[in-house]
Amino acid sequence: MSPAMILNIQLGLGYVPWLLCFAAYIWPRVRSMEPVDAQRAIATLHSFRFFGLVFLVPGVVGPDLAPGFASFAAYGDFATGLLAMLALLAVKRPAIFWPLVVAFNVVGVVDLAGDYYHGVVLDLPGHAGQLGATYAIPVIYVPLLMITHVAAFYLLARSRRHQPAAA
Structure with missing residues (x-):
């Protein structure tokens, strides 16, 4: 199996265990929390996204990791982490x-x-080895981040629906 195929399989399958874990353990708790507390819990997870700057560290990633991918990923994570x-x-x-x-x-x-x-445009799977030590981020960490963003938007929409109309 090629490294590109392995990365693509892992990118897709990374969502499965997180969705199972989220549905069984995290979502019931978060859904029952007060809106502020639920959003605080999600923000706490995302506050660690400063770690994405690692995509810019030579030696951690390969020298041929596409700069367009590395910069966007690093600074997008950094901005998200700071906002959280x-x-x-x-x-x-x-x-x-x-x-x-x-x-x-x-x-x-x-x-x-x-x-x-x-990742698609720059053929990241074809250069998966260039991810170096950051390989685990898109496979293990990103699925949880995306799932919690979706949950946060759902909770925001739900709390808006349940707010009393202004008199």
Whole structure:
């Protein structure tokens, strides 16, 4: 089996265990939380996305990792992580917290969707070895990030539906 095929299989299958784990253990708990607490939990996970800057570190990734992929992935993760941290710092100020929750989720989804797009356009699977030590990020970490972004948007929509109409 080629390295490209292995990466593609792993990218797809990375969602399966996370969806099973999320459905069985995480979603029931998050769904039952107060909206602020649920979004804080999701923001806490995403606050670690500063780690994505590792895509720019020579020696961690191969010298031939496509710069278009590495830069977009690194800075998109970094921006998402900073916005998530700001949301956590602003939790006591709802007028700031909620826009930051929306912002880190929008930026995060755009980042991940852009990473998938760049991965296809730049043939990332054909150069999977260039991911070096970061290989586990798209296979193991990204599926959980995308799942939690979807959950965050669902929770945002649900909490809006349940808010009483202004008099």
